[in-house]
Amino acid sequence: MDFQTKECFTAVLPVGAIEQHGSHLPVGTDAIIAEEIASRLAERLDAYLLPCVSISSSIEHRESKGTVYLKADTLALVIRDIAESLRYTGFKRLVLFSGHGGNWILKPTIRQLNRDFRERGEEMELILIPSTIALNRLHEIAKHVQGDLHAGEKETSLMLYLCPEHVKDIIPEEEPTAVPQDFMDYFDVTEMTADGYWGFPQEATADKGRRLLDLTVDCAVDFLDKIESERKRITAKR
Ligand SMILES: [Zn+2]
Incomplete structure (x- = not known):
């Protein structure tokens, strides 16, 4: 889609992490x-694909060399500015896909911004697609639906499919971490895991990665469709 055309109202923003x-x-x-x-989502939606916000909320990984993070409130402001600049040139919808589970701040951010835009009478809606959007159907592909949080079966499968040249040998863990995900609020990941991963990367395959990509995009499109149906239902009642 040529985003300069009048019909292009949707932008898609990938949010990653380093x-x-x-x-x-x-x-x-x-x-x-x-x-x-x-990129797949933008194609399905005929939308304007923005470059990735690669640095995000990764403070829980701060002890590892190479990690770079924004503080959570900084990320919220970055998202606000991106949405405001898009609205200024006529975009009405910003779909964010977050590839990083630690970007918790995105949720209250979009909830607040959607009200702020509405109250100002500005037509802009932000929709967040979390990396867990396919969770309810994950059992169709992955062996471990629970406890596979970081660099585990899912992410390693996706990387084996997308860029196997960047996947190195997995270092086996003698004592895999068994604490809840919420413990990242109190401890750094390096304190809780030996090698930094949290999950089951040894179960990863490129084929699982291929299917996971398709499933994630399908679930994202389905989620967007459901929002539109609900909007129609609510509008019809008025
Ligand atoms: Zn990750």
Whole structure:
């Protein structure tokens, strides 16, 4: 889609991360995955594909060399500025795909911005597609639906499919971490894991990665469709 045309109202923004992903995956893993999914999504939606916001909220990985992060409130402001500049030139919808599970701030950010735009009478809506959008159907592909949080079966599969040349040997863990994900609020990932990954990368295959990409894009499009149906239902009642 040529984004200069009057009919192009939607922009898609990949949000990645630059953070350690164990010794087998590159620090740009989340950015690489987010870019691929956002690009497929933009194609399906006939939308304007923006370049990736590669640096995001990765403070939990700060102890590993190569990790670069924005503080959460900085990321919120970056998203606000991107949405405001898009609205100024006529875009009405910004779809964010976050490849990094630690970007919790995106959720309250879009919830607030959607009200702010509405109250100012400005036509702009932000929609967040989290990296977990396919969670309910993950069992169709992955062996581990729970506890596969970082550089595990899912992300390693995606990278084996997208750029196998960047996937190195996995270092086996004698004692895999068994604490809840919320513990990242209190401890750095390097304190809780030996190699930095959290999950089951040894179960990864390129074929799982290929199917996971397709499933994620399908679930994202389905989510957007459901929002539109609900909007129609609410508008019809008025
Ligand atoms: Zn990741």
